[in-house]
Amino acid sequence: MKNLFQRVKSKLHALIFWQSSIGDFANKMYDLKLFYKYSFKNNNFKSKESEIAFLTKQYHIVEKGLALPNPRLGFGKEKINLLVDRTKQYYKKNGDDALVISIKNCLLEYIEFNKKNNVKIEGDYFKSITDFIGLNKNHNEGGTLEINKTDLQNRTNIDFENFVKSRFSVRDFAEKDVEIEVIKKAVNIAKYAPSVCNRQSWKAHVYTQKENILSLLKIQGGSNGFSDNINKLIIITTDTKAFTKLESNQIYIDGGLFSMNLVLSLHSQGIGACCLNTCFPFTSEKKVKQIGTIPENEKVIMMIGIGNLKETYKVAISRKKDLTQIMTIH
Ligand SMILES: Cc1cc2nc3c(=O)[nH]c(=O)nc-3n(C[C@H](O)[C@H](O)[C@H](O)COP(=O)(O)O)c2cc1C
Known part of the structure; x- marks a missing residue:
């Protein structure tokens, strides 16, 4: 009896705690703790993941600079010096992996762009780049890609409106197992979501048992x-390791964008899905990580329950707001 009383009392305390603003504060502190423990500052990396994130962010500055309407000749000197310096350090440990090859290709395009515009490729700055990259383009990753509008129109000639409007959260699934290959395909499509400086820090943990x-x-x-x-x-x-100062919100934005892409990708593969919130105390997030064998440095964004579709099933209409309620023309 005493035991039961104590259990009820502690449940009640927990309930009151998590309903109060102190509970919210504790949750935010947990998020901040993860962020400061694992994120990186300037060029100070505590993990290989942070080093990769930094290099990706840094070479993306060059990539996007080259995709501008009129790139400035010799742009980004300071940032490129840092990129070359840090990539050399990374290269010593990892050799020519896909990241290094992309960086080299991107810098090669930078050199070619300057050459084409009559910049003399001489002096310490250009020499340090050319010495590092060599002059062979290895493959087409890194740098820019020319898009032809007609080709693009052919690839986007789908009834997107109908596709998006035909997706509903599904809560009633067929018994038949969803094949792992189909999930792999959906995740492989979803990874084309945009992310801050192309860091793609998302992870999809798939549970089958x-x-x-x-x-x-x-x-x-x-x-x-x-x-x-x-x-x-x-x-x-x-992965919080992929972010640096002023980017703590980006964890949720990038994770949310990937999640949306995944829900649409699953829809494209004929799989029903329902997003499931993780609006729970950090203590529950810790339990999820423990049961789901998710490393501490990863922030849980959402769960997605999936299943095959029945021949007929009901969904909630979930009425959408009128355009006037969501759009303001300024
Ligand atoms: C982040 C997020 C969390 C959600 N959590 C839940 C949930 O815990 N349980 C549930 O039944 N539906 C959940 N949903 C589904 C929403 O209820 C649903 O997306 C919304 O009503 C719009 O309906 P639609 O998805 O059919 O367009 C969640 C959706 C999102 C985006």
């Missing part, structure tokens, strides 16, 4: 009444 799925959904709490129906569970996370 019923017992695991149910334990995770029990913590989530928003799938009551259909958790048994969910065939596979995807947890989207973002």
Whole structure:
């Protein structure tokens, strides 16, 4: 009896705590703790992931500079010096991996652009770049790509409006298993989502075991009444190691963009999906990470319950707001 009383008392305390602003504060502190523990500052890397994120961010400055209508000749000297210097250090440890090759290709295009515009490729600055990159273009990754409007129109000639409007959150699935290959295909499409300086810090954890799925959904709490129906569970996370100061919000933005792309990709593969919130205390996030074997440095963005479609099923209409309520022309 005493035990039961104590259990009820502690549940009540927890409930009051998480409903109060102190609970919100504690959640924010947890997020900040993760951010400061794992993110990187300037060129100070605590992990290979942060080093990769920094180099990606830095060479993307060159890539996007080259895609401007009128790039300034010799642009980005300071940033490129830092890029070359840091890439050399990375190269010593990792050799010519896909990242280094992309950086070299991008810098080669930078040199060619300057040459074409009669800039003399001489002096310490250009020499340090050319010494590092060599002069062979290895493949087409890194740098810019020329798009032909007609080709593009052919590739985008789909009924996107109908496609988007035909997606609903599905909570009633067929029993048939969703094949892993189909999920792989959807994730492979979803990775084309935009991300801050192309850092692509998202992860998709796919759970296939019923017992695991149910334990995770029990913590989530928003799938009551259909958790048994969910065939596979995807947890989207973002790696805090990929971010630097002033970027803590980007964790959620990039994770959200990837999640949306994934939901649409699953829809394109004929798989039903329902996003599932992670509006829970950080203590629950820790439990999710423990059960889901998700590393501490990843921030949980959302869960997505998926399943094959029944021949007929019901969905909530979830009426959309009128255009006038969401759009302001300034
Ligand atoms: C981040 C996020 C969290 C959500 N969490 C839940 C949830 O826990 N349980 C649920 O049944 N639906 C959840 N949904 C689904 C929403 O209820 C649904 O997207 C909304 O009503 C719009 O309907 P639609 O997806 O059919 O357009 C969530 C959606 C999002 C984007």
